[in-house]
Amino acid sequence: MTTPGSDLQVSRRLVIPAAELRERFSRSSGPGGQGVNTTDSRVELSFDVARSPSVPDDLRPRLLERLRSRLVDGVLTITAGEHRAQLANREAARERLVAVLRAAAAPPPPPRRPTKPSRGAKERRLAEKKRRGDVKRGRRGRFED
Incomplete structure (x- = not known):
């Protein structure tokens, strides 16, 4: 759980100081009744991401590449407005930011080692194709009068 005003621990190598985060508040849609119109809870x-000194230089290209569809001028913006309380939305936004950055910073999966189907798998595939062909061939003359 993260609390507003504290640093965000994304991974062992990536810790974002609270000073590098910018928060904007606005009126939220959703639950809250008449209070929605008066409180800036969103x-x-x-x-x-592009200019943060806390992002390691070897990690920055991976983050920029994986987040490119979500970045505007190198800045990642997360929005939260599902809660009635501003504090709950601040916490939800921070947790979402950590989750997005953690997923983007994850190392790439190991490369796939190419494999070939076994002889048995090829034989089973061909036998099934033959069986389907026989079924379809059997249907051909059935409905002609």
Whole structure:
């Protein structure tokens, strides 16, 4: 659980100081009754991935590549407005930011080692194709009068 005003621990190598996060508040849609019209409970949390000194230089290209569809001028923005309380939305936005950055910072999967189907698998495939062909061939003359 993260609390507003504290640093975000994304991974062992990536810790984002609270000073690098920008929060904007606005009126939220959703639950809250008449209070929705008067309280700024929606949170937009922004983090500058491209220019942050806390992102290691070897990790930055991976983050920028994997997040390219979500970045605007190198800045990642997360929005939370599902809760009635601003504090709950701030916490939800921080947790979402950590989850997005953690997924983007994950190392790439190992390369796939190419394999070939076994002889038995090929034989089973061909036998099934033959069986389907026989079924279809059997249907051909059935409905002609």
